[in-house]
Amino acid sequence: MSKPLKPAYLSSTAIAVLKLMVSDLTKDYTIRRLAQGIHQDYRITYDTVKKLTENGVLNLERRANLHMCRPRVNKNVQVLAFIESLRTKKFLETRPSIRMILSTVVSRITKVSPFFCLTLFGSVAKGKAVSRSDVDMLLILPDLMFQNRVENELSSAARTSTIGVHEIILSADQFVSMLSEREMPKKPNVATEVLENHVVVYGAEVFYTLLSRVMA
Numbered sequence: 001m002s003k004p005l006k007p008a009y010l011s012s013t014a015i016a017v018l019k020l021m022v023s024d025l026t027k028d029y030t031i032r033r034l035a036q037g038i039h040q041d042y043r044i045t046y047d048t049v050k051k052l053t054e055n056g057v058l059n060l061e062r063r064a065n066l067h068m069c070r071p072r073v074n075k076n077v078q079v080l081a082f083i084e085s086l087r088t089k090k091f092l093e094t095r096p097s098i099r100m101i102l103s104t105v106v107s108r109i110t111k112v113s114p115f116f117c118l119t120l121f122g123s124v125a126k127g128k129a130v131s132r133s134d135v136d137m138l139l140i141l142p143d144l145m146f147q148n149r150v151e152n153e154l155s156s157a158a159r160t161s162t163i164g165v166h167e168i169i170l171s172a173d174q175f176v177s178m179l180s181e182r183e184m185p186k187k188p189n190v191a192t193e194v195l196e197n198h199v200v201v202y203g204a205e206v207f208y209t210l211l212s213r214v215m216a
Helices: 012-023 031-038 042-054 077-093 096-110 122-126 147-158 172-179 190-196 204-211
Strands: 058-063 066-071 117-121 135-141 165-171 199-202
Touching: 012 031, 012 042, 012 066, 012 077, 031 042, 031 066, 042 058, 042 066, 077 096, 077 199, 077 204, 096 117, 096 135, 096 147, 096 199, 117 122, 117 190, 117 204, 122 135, 135 147, 135 172, 135 190, 135 204, 147 165, 165 172, 165 190, 172 190, 172 204, 199 204
Parallel strands: 135 165
Antiparallel strands: 058 066, 117 135, 117 199
């Protein structure tokens, strides 16, 4: 699983801010909302956001009387990939059975194609799964040339686990095309759902590189 390096300027508060922001990439955040979300003093959060903005990680703009901010996806693929790696590590720490099946899946798929992204979504990613819940996976491949082989590897991996797996396989172009529809009313799809709720298990840099094609 990918482990991007930590940028030197990221403090613990900056990491907490970014972890909250990337958990739902459809939202803009006020500084007060960020402070409340990470349980931090407003002034410390404000100074942290200002520093992240100065380093080009966030877009900060004033709307009426509020400062609104969101990540600059197209300029910070490696930074955001690092943040996702921290989120994934924490998510898997308390889920050994899911960690095991994901490790098997990644190991098998890398034999077919090393360049892919594996992202969880749905109830498991939200932390709302019950004992019967399947693990919903979105697998993004460069193209669908090896789709059948990948499906076979996923089936083999699933047979080694008692956890149900439900996978969706998309090409990179299909994923980007779906993302471009995110502003359209009443047109939800798996790509837009993943923006709101995801755990990027493998290929976080691939994930954000694709997002950068349609998000500023």
